[in-house]
Amino acid sequence: EQDVAEYRKSLAIRVSGFDVPRPIKTFNDSGFSTQLMHAISKQGYEKPTSIQCQALPIVLSGRDIIGIAKTGSGKTASFVLPMIVHIMDQPELQKEEGPIGVICAPTRELAHQIYLETKKFAKSHGIRVSAVYGGMSKLDQFKELKAGCEIVIATPGRLIDMLKMKALTMLRATYLVLDEADRMFDLGFEPQIRSIVGQIRPDRQTLLFSATMPRKVEKLAREILTDPVRVTVGEVGM
Ligand code: ADP
Ligand code: MG
Numbered sequence: 001e002q003d004v005a006e007y008r009k010s011l012a013i014r015v016s017g018f019d020v021p022r023p024i025k026t027f028n029d030s031g032f033s034t035q036l037m038h039a040i041s042k043q044g045y046e047k048p049t050s051i052q053c054q055a056l057p058i059v060l061s062g063r064d065i066i067g068i069a070k071t072g073s074g075k076t077a078s079f080v081l082p083m084i085v086h087i088m089d090q091p092e093l094q095k096e097e098g099p100i101g102v103i104c105a106p107t108r109e110l111a112h113q114i115y116l117e118t119k120k121f122a123k124s125h126g127i128r129v130s131a132v133y134g135g136m137s138k139l140d141q142f143k144e145l146k147a148g149c150e151i152v153i154a155t156p157g158r159l160i161d162m163l164k165m166k167a168l169t170m171l172r173a174t175y176l177v178l179d180e181a182d183r184m185f186d187l188g189f190e191p192q193i194r195s196i197v198g199q200i201r202p203d204r205q206t207l208l209f210s211a212t213m214p215r216k217v218e219k220l221a222r223e224i225l226t227d228p229v230r231v232t233v234g235e236v237g238m
Contacts, residue, residue, distance in 0.1 A: 036081065178193060
């Protein structure tokens with residue numbers, strides 16, 4: 001336990017919540033499949049970043065998480081890698097419809113970046129990824145979603161539009177990520193986020209990532225996450 005505390009300190013990590021899994025030191029410690037390990041090394045990722053060291057074992061254990069770390073700290077892989085594992089663990093992938101993993105991001109640029117990062121890991125697993133955001137034809141996105149996917153990455157407004165058009169259902173969704181939650185609030189997406197969360201089964205796993213943690217985001221997190229573990233890397237402003 002003393003070792004774990006010191007290791008966390010060396011990573012500038014603080015945690016709160018009950019029964020927090022211990023941080024890993026290498027990607028291998030995560031028990032990833034050979035296939036996923038191959039995809040990771042293909043990206044040139046030699047070892048996990050601080051947030052990844054602590055977030056990966058938490059998310060892989062099925063827990064909800066609040067991850068607070070500054071931009072550039074590697075938050076994306078913290079939710080994408082366990083999402084691949086989560087999806088590969090599902091029985092009978094193709095039987096039902098709709099995405100299993102749902103990722104919300106504040107802007108089309110961020111959604112696109114996450115899409116690119118996700119594709120790198122999803123491709124070799126035969127997992128289909130769709131991205132939907134403003135500025136693209138709704139009809140094209142409707143058709144793409146209708147064709148089916150296991151992961152959808154979306155800006156909140158456009159995802160609501162697609163749900164209203166019945167381009168997808170959330171029946172199969174069990175893994176929800178709210179990325180850059182603070183920015184989504186700044187952009188006024190709180191109602192859309194609440195609406196999306198309300199359409200996903202309550203026994204889902206929920207992950208919330210943010211660079212800062214203002215009161216309003218904290219309040220939402222308390223409402224929509226279940227017994228989350230909170231991980232903070234470095235010094236983070238409110
Ligand atoms: P954040 O979401 O925290 O701003 P990103 O997930 O976008 O950060 O990651 C920032 C950059 O670091 C990206 O270019 C990503 O490919 C790279 N990266 C992520 N994890 C690792 C790692 N373990 N080793 C090396 N590079 C990494
Ligand atoms: Mg990010």
